[in-house]
Amino acid sequence: MKDALSADDTSGARPLYAVTEETLGSWLDGMSSEVRAWVQANDFKGKPGSSLILPSADGAIAGVLCGISTPADIWDLGGLALSLPDGSYLLGGVAADDPKAAGTLVLGWILGAYKFRTYKKDGRKPARLVPPKGVDLALVEALAEATYMVRDLINTPANDMGPTALAEAAKELAARFGADYAEVVGERLLEENYPAVHAVGRAAADAPRIVELTWGDSSKPTVALVGKGVCFDTGGLDIKPASGMKLMKKDMGGAAHVLGIAHVLMALKADIHLKVLIPAVENSISGNAMRPMDIVSTRAGLTIEVANTDAEGRIILSDALARAGEASPEMIFDFATLTGAARVALGTELPALFCNNDALADALLASGTAVQDPLWRLPLWPGYRKMIEGSTADINNAPEGGYAGAITAALFLEKFVDAKTPWVHIDVMAYNRSSQAGRPEGGEAMGMRAVANLILERFGKG
Numbered sequence: 189m190k191d192a193l194s195a196d197d198t199s200g201a202r203p204l205y206a207v208t209e210e211t212l213g214s215w216l217d218g219m220s221s222e223v224r225a226w227v228q229a230n231d232f233k234g235k236p237g238s239s240l241i242l243p244s245a246d247g248a249i250a251g252v253l254c255g256i257s258t259p260a261d262i263w264d265l266g267g268l269a270l271s272l273p274d275g276s277y278l279l280g281g282v283a284a285d286d287p288k289a290a291g292t293l294v295l296g297w298i299l300g301a302y303k304f305r306t307y308k309k310d311g312r313k314p315a316r317l318v319p320p321k322g323v324d325l326a327l328v329e330a331l332a333e334a335t336y337m338v339r340d341l342i343n344t345p346a347n348d349m350g351p352t353a354l355a356e357a358a359k360e361l362a363a364r365f366g367a368d369y370a371e372v373v374g375e376r377l378l379e380e381n382y383p384a385v386h387a388v389g390r391a392a393a394d395a396p397r398i399v400e401l402t403w404g405d406s407s408k409p410t411v412a413l414v415g416k417g418v419c420f421d422t423g424g425l426d427i428k429p430a431s432g433m434k435l436m437k438k439d440m441g442g443a444a445h446v447l448g449i450a451h452v453l454m455a456l457k458a459d460i461h462l463k464v465l466i467p468a469v470e471n472s473i474s475g476n477a478m479r480p481m482d483i484v485s486t487r488a489g490l491t492i493e494v495a496n497t498d499a500e501g502r503i504i505l506s507d508a509l510a511r512a513g514e515a516s517p518e519m520i521f522d523f524a525t526l527t528g529a530a531r532v533a534l535g536t537e538l539p540a541l542f543c544n545n546d547a548l549a550d551a552l553l554a555s556g557t558a559v560q561d562p563l564w565r566l567p568l569w570p571g572y573r574k575m576i577e578g579s580t581a582d583i584n585n586a587p588e589g590g591y592a593g594a595i596t597a598a599l600f601l602e603k604f605v606d607a608k609t610p611w612v613h614i615d616v617m618a619y620n621r622s623s624q625a626g627r628p629e630g631g632e633a634m635g636m637r638a639v640a641n642l643i644l645e646r647f648g649k650g
């Protein structure tokens with residue numbers, strides 16, 4: 189992450205002039221006729237995302253001109269770190285006037301420098317950006333580091349990111365920030381009353397577990413984060429077709445997201461007591477796998493009719509949400525790669541937000557807009573509660589027909605949350621299907637900055 193920043197070393201940095209389509213003309217007025225001719229010859233108009241290297245008389249690079257949006261868009265500089273020639277670049281031009289906008293641009297630059305390098309160590313080093321004065325580097329670095337962690341966790345294939353490895357990542361994060369760490373593994377899940385986590389994960393060679401990270405002063409308001417940690421989703425006995433299974437290493441994306449948020453909150457010393465819960469399992473097939481129409485009991489006491497073993501996320505989240513409620517939290521946020529239906533409704537780039545509290549939902553949507561990390565609200569439509577009623581158990585995990593699949597999944601989770609506790613559920617893709625500036629193909633944090641920003645604004649930081 190840090191190799192895309194050059195915060196203190198400005199010596200030898202080339203100027204990177206940010207202009208907009210509107211300000212390009214006045215910028216050119218202050219330049220030599222050679223520069224004006226070069227810009228014209230290259231037909232550079234200041235379009236957001238475009239850039240132009242400016243030569244010096246001796247054939248070296250004098251600087252770079254880049255186009256940004258009004259207001260500045262986080263991805264405006266997202267394509268530069270891995271496309272500009274190696275070296276460091278001092279961000280100036282219109283970006284120097286507004287530290288908050290500059291911080292957003294710097295974050296986009298760093299996010300665009302990401303490559304998943306664990307297994308294939310090729311490729312160039314990113315060019316380095318020197319941020320202008322006034323940028324909140326602690327915030328930018330925390331968000332960048334958290335995003336890199338989320339991407340790495342999701343990109344790591346399931347053979348190296350099973351429940352044990354995912355739990356280990358949570359443990360390392362806890363150690364780094366002095367948080368308490370606990371896990372309940374395998375058969376002990378039954379003794380400690382996490383029957384739903386056990387039912388989904390018991391068929392896997394890597395034992396299921398629930399991970400609990402606790403940080404901060406317990407006299408402060410508790411914020412609970414819950415993340416779906418299905419390290420691989422074969423679908424179980426209701427096995428997925430090859431095309432649907434291919435990307436399912438990303439099914440622990442919810443867990444990665446809540447670890448990313450925890451990273452930001454702990455790094456910036458949020459004024460809260462934090463509780464992170466991750467049910468970590470593999471939805472596998474073997475002789476002891478959960479079967480269609482098995483009835484699974486839950487920590488909360490409700491029984492679940494397993495209409496489809498591929499609707500496993502909501503089953504494990506039921507125990508984790510019940511556990512989160514036991515901490516009497518001020519609010520609960522859960523992230524989950526829960527349904528294909530949410531992707532049909534909103535596509536891959538827009539996470540679906542469900543919330544039982546209108547004021548919190550509005551605040552979170554506004555936060556997402558403010559930090560350019562958008563969410564879109566879908567309803568916890570009461571009229572569809574009848575769809576998740578079970579015939580032989582309290583609730584059914586996969587209603588017939590699949591209509592409103594994202595909503596019925598959210599309504600299922602709602603059963604495990606106290607109606608008086610403000611609760612946010614985010615159904616997220618957690619993956620870029622193809623590369624765009626700043627967002628390489630692969631694991632992605634979506635909605636993470638929106639939630640982290642809301643919590644920091646609501647409760648303050650140290």
Ligand code: BES
Pocket residue numbers: 421439496498499500501525526527528529531585586587593617
């Ligand atoms: N992990 C999947 C959901 C998913 C699939 C998210 C593709 C993003 C992309 C989840 O466990 C699942 O399989 N859900 C089923 C539920 C259905 C059986 C009720 C789905 O969405 O098809």
Ligand code: ZN
Pocket residue numbers: 421423471497498499500501
């Ligand atoms: Zn599934």
Ligand code: ZN
Pocket residue numbers: 418421439498500501525526
């Ligand atoms: Zn799943």
